[in-house]
Amino acid sequence: MMKVVQHTVQLSAVPRGIHLISSEVIRSIPELEHCSAGLLSVFICHTSASLSINENASPEVRTDLDYFLDRLVPDGFDGFKHTLEGSDDMPAHVKAALLGTNLTIPVSDGRLSLGTWQGIYLCEHRNSGGRRTLKLTLTGDFSRSI
Amino acid sequence: MMKVVQHTVQLSAVPRGIHLISSEVIRSIPELEHCSAGLLSVFICHTSASLSINENASPEVRTDLDYFLDRLVPDGFDGFKHTLEGSDDMPAHVKAALLGTNLTIPVSDGRLSLGTWQGIYLCEHRNSGGRRTLKLTLTGDFSRSI
Amino acid sequence: MMKVVQHTVQLSAVPRGIHLISSEVIRSIPELEHCSAGLLSVFICHTSASLSINENASPEVRTDLDYFLDRLVPDGFDGFKHTLEGSDDMPAHVKAALLGTNLTIPVSDGRLSLGTWQGIYLCEHRNSGGRRTLKLTLTGDFSRSI
Numbered sequence: 001m002m003k004v005v006q007h008t009v010q011l012s013a014v015p016r017g018i019h020l021i022s023s024e025v026i027r028s029i030p031e032l033e034h035c036s037a038g039l040l041s042v043f044i045c046h047t048s049a050s051l052s053i054n055e056n057a058s059p060e061v062r063t064d065l066d067y068f069l070d071r072l073v074p075d076g077f078d079g080f081k082h083t084l085e086g087s088d089d090m091p092a093h094v095k096a097a098l099l100g101t102n103l104t105i106p107v108s109d110g111r112l113s114l115g116t117w118q119g120i121y122l123c124e125h126r127n128s129g130g131r132r133t134l135k136l137t138l139t140g141d142f143s144r145s146i
Numbered sequence: 147m148m149k150v151v152q153h154t155v156q157l158s159a160v161p162r163g164i165h166l167i168s169s170e171v172i173r174s175i176p177e178l179e180h181c182s183a184g185l186l187s188v189f190i191c192h193t194s195a196s197l198s199i200n201e202n203a204s205p206e207v208r209t210d211l212d213y214f215l216d217r218l219v220p221d222g223f224d225g226f227k228h229t230l231e232g233s234d235d236m237p238a239h240v241k242a243a244l245l246g247t248n249l250t251i252p253v254s255d256g257r258l259s260l261g262t263w264q265g266i267y268l269c270e271h272r273n274s275g276g277r278r279t280l281k282l283t284l285t286g287d288f289s290r291s292i
Numbered sequence: 293m294m295k296v297v298q299h300t301v302q303l304s305a306v307p308r309g310i311h312l313i314s315s316e317v318i319r320s321i322p323e324l325e326h327c328s329a330g331l332l333s334v335f336i337c338h339t340s341a342s343l344s345i346n347e348n349a350s351p352e353v354r355t356d357l358d359y360f361l362d363r364l365v366p367d368g369f370d371g372f373k374h375t376l377e378g379s380d381d382m383p384a385h386v387k388a389a390l391l392g393t394n395l396t397i398p399v400s401d402g403r404l405s406l407g408t409w410q411g412i413y414l415c416e417h418r419n420s421g422g423r424r425t426l427k428l429t430l431t432g433d434f435s436r437s438i
Contacts, residue, residue: 045261115337191407228352
């Protein structure tokens with residue numbers, strides 16, 4: 001039976017940087033185990049934080065990715081005009097544009113069908129971004145008995 | 147009742163730069179108000195223009211993002227071989243690869259479930275890109291009475 | 293009739309660089325021709341290779357895009373700490389974050405609704421990435437008679 005399930009998730013505030021949130025996402029959508037095949041959309045309702053899927057093991061991958069983004073779009077980037085909200089604001093918008101606001105993840109047999117090394121990243125690009133809201137939408141066939 | 151609704155949208159030609167198209171997208175999919183929960187995919191059928199979700203208020207965010215992309219991949223980028231179609235062509239392909247060709251946006255209670263500050267951007271990377279075609283696909287539960 | 297169809301695809305190992313895989317993707321999902329309207333998700337289950345949609349004609353676009361990515365995130369990027377798995381490993385993670393792990397493509401009348409010049413790219417960011425696994429998920433209305 002095809003259906004859609006939707007949840008809004010309020011994440012706790014995190015420091016600027018990249019954070020693994022796979023467990024928190026999975027915990028927030030208990031209907032997942034009934035989904036035999038489908039897609040989970042994870043959408044972040046903000047313009048200065050973003051989502052990514054990347055290596056879930058070494059924390060260095062997260063710090064290196066964040067370091068690269070800071071090198072690519074440094075705070076106070078020369079030439080930016082949108083500076084009223086702080087030197088980290090417009091760079092945060094650019095980083096969010098490059099990484100994106102939505103992840104689409106396949107679901108099979110009641111589980112996210114991620115590769116062995118894949119985890120879900122919350123990328124917080126502001127110094128004080130505060131709490132972030134995610135919208136989770138799971139679409140698929142919910143005929144799996146457990 | 148689960149269903150899929152699809153529309154093809156021809157946008158007017160716009161100058162090179164970044165343009166807000168949220169209203170035009172929403173207007174093009176009147177079935178949206180009947181969708182209680184689902185996902186809207188906005189897909190651009192081109193390789194030198196792209197789509198993004200970012201700040202909908204300050205026009206400076208759009209000019210700064212475009213300025214950053216031009217700094218990152220300047221016209222006539224040194225070393226590019228694909229130069230026959232103009233010095234803005236291959237940089238446009240690179241920018242489109244970085245920003246992406248599809249947006250997936252959650253739908254709840256007949257509306258796009260965007261954050262307060264989120265708008266839909268058409269990113270025109272060519273000097274004379276001409277009209278661009280979008281494909282809108284709305285999948286979800288259409289049981290909402292209005 | 294709404295439904296979900298899912299396939300796992302093992303790609304052959306390819307050299308580092310960017311490769312067109314449109315035909316291979318389409319061949320792997322024979323149910324496509326029965327889908328009147330829907331969405332195909334192509335997901336790569338890895339963190340050092342990525343997917344993109346871009347120009348399908350000139351091979352120079354693929355070499356130029358790869359060249360740009362190598363200029364943006366050179367092997368052995370100064371300051372990276374995650375270097376144990378080789379000088380091409382952490383740059384591969386960064387490139388994968390910038391390009392993304394999922395493509396969402398509209399389906400209409402039994403075919404991918406790509407623009408004339410759009411093709412599906414496998415972006416192999418490792419020197420020896422080996423075989424890569426894709427998960428294809430097609431959701432939509434399968435009422436098309438052929």
